[in-house]
Amino acid sequence: MVYPATPRPADKPATLQARGIMRAAITRSLRATRILATGMGSAVPALLGLPVLLLVAAMCLLIVGLPTLPEALRVQRVLTRSERNRAAAALGHLIPAPYRPVRGGWRERLVIMLRDPSTWRDLIWQTVHGCLGLLFGFFAIALWPALVIEVTMPVWWWLFPRGTVSAFVPITTWTQALTLPFGQSALAVAALLWLVPLFARFQLSLAENLLGPDRAELTERVEQLTETRTEALEAHGAELRRIERDLHDGVQAHLVAIAVRLGLAERAFTGEPDTALRLLQDARGGIEDTLGQLRGVIRGIYPPILSDRGLGGAVHALAGGQRVAVAVHMPADLPRAPAAVEAAAYFVVAESLTNVSKHSSADHVDLTIARDGTTLRIMVRDNGDGGADPAAGSGLVGIQRRVAALDGRTSIASPAGAGTTIEVELPCGS
Amino acid sequence: MRIVIAEDNTLLREGIVLLATTAGHEVVGIAASGPEILPALLKHQPDIAVIDVRLPPGFRDEGLRAAIEARAQLPGLPVLVLSQYVEQAYATELLAGGARGIGYLLKDRIGRVEEFLDALDRVAAGGTALDPEVVTQLMSRGDPLDALTAREREVLALMAQGHDNATIARLLVVTERAVTKHVGNIFRKLDLPPSDSGHRRVLAVLAYLQPN
Secondary structure, eight states, X not given: OOOOOOOOGGXXXXXXXXXXXXXXXXXXHHHHHHHHHHHHHHHHHHHHHHHHHHHHHHHHHTSTTTTHHHHHHHHHHHHHHHHHHHHHHHHTSOOOOOXXXXXXXXXXXXXXXXXXXXXXXXXXXXXXXXXXXXXXXXXXXHHHHHHHHHHTHHHHHHHOOSSOEETTEEOOSHHHHHHXXXXXXXXXXXXXXXXXXXXXXXXXXXXXXXXXXXXHXXXXXXXXXXXXXXXXXHHHHHHHHHHHHIIIIIIIHHHHHHHHHHHXXXXXXXXXHHHHHHHHHHHHXXXXXXXXXXXXXXXXXXXXXXHHHHHHHHHHHHHHTOSSEEEEEOOTTOOOOOHHHHHHHHHHHHHHXXXXXXXXXXXXXXXXXXXXXXXXXXXXXXXXXXXXXXXXXXXXXXXXXXXXXXXXXXXXXXXXXXXXXXXXXXXXXX | OEEEEEOOOHHHHHHHHHHHHHTTOEEEEEEOSHHHHHHHHHHHOOSEEEEESSOTTTTSSHHHHHHHHHHHHSTTXXXXXXESSOOHHHHHHHHTTOSTTEEEEEGGGGGSXXXXXXXXXXXXXXXXXXXXXXXXXXXXXXXXXXXXXXXXXXXXXXXXXXXXXXXXXXXXXXXXXXXXXXXXXXXXXXTOOOOOSSHHHHHHHHHXXXXX
């Protein structure tokens, strides 16, 4: 069987095609030149900032410089932010800032910043870009006029026979004037077409790789999120099944039983009023049981006091109903968190307090809740027996699972004889 | 007696109105949201206000807050608070201004018509009606209560709900003399000052049961 030949783009006139390739190459070089030229804008402060950082670091050795270091790093981050934006615009995709949140006094800020690998990656970028950025920029910018001069070299030599220099080689004869610029121009063209785009690519990937999030860290984070997301989905599924079962086996079955009694009462109404009365009373008792069960189901889905009073009010109510004395430390203006977070926080506090009264023989509990930026922190500390072990099947596993499902962190410290401290961090989104 | 009802759910509101009018009471005012309660009470000056905890506009605890505010503005106004669920903390807040003429019941209790009407009368007369579930929550905490016998705990719970000796005797199917004996034992064991069967006794018991 013969297939008809498909027309190919190559069927276009060869000259047109070559012109297109040329145009693309020139556009690419121009773009790369522009990138390297704007790169000088960040390279100058990067270069000038290096001795400043060195000075601050030297002062840190004498301790007095320590408080200035966070400020110096803050300035560095202003520079890296503008570079990140520049590179992002050229690359056409966003480069997220990878820093850990900085907070607290200068000591705390200093520790956070120095422990953040991003700070050190910034420093590497600053050194490399500070040293190479200016050279790249000058090189790319200078090539264009150099090319023009080389191409027009015979004219220059004709106009100024003395003192005409082609790329550092003085020209003395017509032969030289007609041959040398050929080679030099070819070199300049090669540099523009190949080296300049290469440098630009290098500069952009330097910014992307050193100023953006670390790939390995990102991968790890994605794996962790995938895992907690799976757990959250499983927990959610189990929760739905439990609610379904509670409604189906409990409430629905109860209602059927009530309907049966009412039907029988209807039949007995005229003939046996005593039986009818007993059945009616049974039916009302059944309804009361059902209402109680329904309340339990609702409480399990979302504690009503949470929606009435928010986490603060709900926790105070919980604390007030305990056998042990609970001291609640919580700001009065605790901002509201997403419903799922508040429900989890309530669950953590309720479970912890249940554990305290069941297992610890403590007589005092300190309950601290605070919002720290986008994190809700909960700490429950008792003065009981300690020695709590999540593996021993207490509510601790439930707490860990519920917290992990929201990408939070749980830490449990329970040395024997020295009380138990449960600390939980829950991210609140924004 | 003259009643003001604050309830946004039409079905429930009609149910309460039906109950009250059947028992010979008069519903003089209706409030369907939190902000409407106080003006209605000030306008009608009822003998008792029946208020749902969760009301528009926020569907949080507007009714409870309005009830507390009403008690501050109209001292001695009997208030019966109804709720889909009971919360011991809410009971504590309601009772903070005194237990005279305070009721706090689950909506479920409306179904027991006689008991509900009895609670309504009791509160209107300046008595107390606390839901058994609140009392259970209150009594679940203290170790000193472990010293009581099972029967004494039952009597204490009924006292806390706001019942007098005669009613307690009827509910437990015992003689009134037996109840008096149990009450005496309870007060001795809990080291409470002896008091007669009026509000002072309810107050003493509730004060004892209040957390912290």
